[in-house]
Amino acid sequence: MGAKARSYASPCAQLRAAYHDCFNRWYSEKFSKGQWDKEECVEEWEKYRACLAQHLEDKHLRRLLVEADAGLNKNDSSHSTDSNKAAGE
Amino acid sequence: MVRAYKQEHVYRHPWDRVTAASWRKFTDSPAVLSHVTDVHTLARRLDPGGGILRATRSITVRSPQLPFLLSRLIGQDSVLCHCVESTVVDAQARSMEIVIRNGSLRNLIEVEERSRYNPHPADPDRWTMFQQETSIRCRPLSALTAIAEKVEQRCAERFLQNSAKGREVIERICKYLEADSSSTSAAAGREKVPEPEGEDEIEAAHDQDKSPRCPLRRKKKNMASESVTTIVAGGVGGGEPH
Numbered sequence: 184m185g186a187k188a189r190s191y192a193s194p195c196a197q198l199r200a201a202y203h204d205c206f207n208r209w210y211s212e213k214f215s216k217g218q219w220d221k222e223e224c225v226e227e228w229e230k231y232r233a234c235l236a237q238h239l240e241d242k243h244l245r246r247l248l249v250e251a252d253a254g255l256n257k258n259d260s261s262h263s264t265d266s267n268k269a270a271g272e
Numbered sequence: 273m274v275r276a277y278k279q280e281h282v283y284r285h286p287w288d289r290v291t292a293a294s295w296r297k298f299t300d301s302p303a304v305l306s307h308v309t310d311v312h313t314l315a316r317r318l319d320p321g322g323g324i325l326r327a328t329r330s331i332t333v334r335s336p337q338l339p340f341l342l343s344r345l346i347g348q349d350s351v352l353c354h355c356v357e358s359t360v361v362d363a364q365a366r367s368m369e370i371v372i373r374n375g376s377l378r379n380l381i382e383v384e385e386r387s388r389y390n391p392h393p394a395d396p397d398r399w400t401m402f403q404q405e406t407s408i409r410c411r412p413l414s415a416l417t418a419i420a421e422k423v424e425q426r427c428a429e430r431f432l433q434n435s436a437k438g439r440e441v442i443e444r445i446c447k448y449l450e451a452d453s454s455s456t457s458a459a460a461g462r463e464k465v466p467e468p469e470g471e472d473e474i475e476a477a478h479d480q481d482k483s484p485r486c487p488l489r490r491k492k493k494n495m496a497s498e499s500v501t502t503i504v505a506g507g508v509g510g511g512e513p514h
Contacts, residue, residue, distance in 0.1 A: 193310070195312075199312065202313065203299055203313070206295070206313075207292065207296060210292055210295055210325075211288070211289075211449065214323075214361075214363055215289075215291055215292055215361075216288055217363065219318070219320060219323035219363045219364075220320045221320065222320060228313075231313070235312060235314070239312075241354075243354050243375060244312070244330055244332075244354060247354060247356055248315075248330075250356075251314035251315035251330075252314070252315050254315070254328060255315045255317045255326055255327075256317070
């Protein structure tokens with residue numbers, strides 16, 4: 184697919200594709216349909232994440248990577264899930 | 273100095289399919305969203321007890337061609353800008369919220385696009401309501417920062433211009449996800465689909481202030497056949513002089 188072709192320059196392209204394929208399948212078939220008790224694609228994620236940590240060259244992206252980790256690991260109050268409100272309008 | 277834009281769209285697909293398509297939006301259709309040059313998942317976290325999934329991705333966007341003087345100054349025809357996308361999906365409540373912000377030059381301009389996908393109240397099991405708010409906040413400018421700001425403006429413009437395309441992409445991905453699922457399981461009872469009410473409502477955009485240099489002063493209507501985007505810019509006072 185084009186996305187892969189375009190990203191050949193990135194050393195993590197294949198690991199990313201493997202992770203995204205796995206994630207998309209898990210999300211469609213399980214998580215979004217109510218089976219959220221088990222995290223999947225963990226191995227794919229760890230390989231991909233390790234590659235990013237090693238190879239991400241762009242300094243802005245590196246900074247974003249560090250911030251992203253910190254952001255998800257702190258207690259998140261910035262996001263609301265007030266779905267009822269949104270759906271009711 | 274804030275500009276805000278709102279839009280809504282109704283997908284005639286169930287919530288799980290539309291949100292699955294949303295995850296694939298930037299990675300499955302590179303030809304359509306060609307301004308997106310790279311997408312990486314930077315972090316993810318699942319709360320298995322509550323069914324809440326969080327993820328952070330970087331989206332690298334190529335700006336449209338820069339104005340001549342600017343491209344001479346910078347030495348490039350266009351630039352890459354990084355955006356950060358934070359997503360929270362609550363599978364139990366069937367809500368997905370996506371916030372995209374610019375990741376660079378935030379001291380000059382802040383662009384935030386906040387999107388939600390929820391089951392449509394009229395037919396929660398078959399339709400999905402999409403709501404999106406975009407706000408652009410420009411900082412007061414010095415002569416020096418004006419240049420950097422223009423760069424980021426160009427990226428923001430590109431991003432908004434592709435909003436309508438993004439919806440088309442999601443519609444298309446939904447179709448093939450639907451084809452996939454109906455080939456594996458019998459899709460019964462989908463033939464009769466009533467028309468949704470209150471579709472494509474226009475939400476008046478609000479605008480608290482104006483800056484002469486803020487981007488995107490234009491109105492767009494009927495960008496896609498089923499969607500209406502209203503962009504209202506302008507307003508009075510408070511901004512800096514021309």
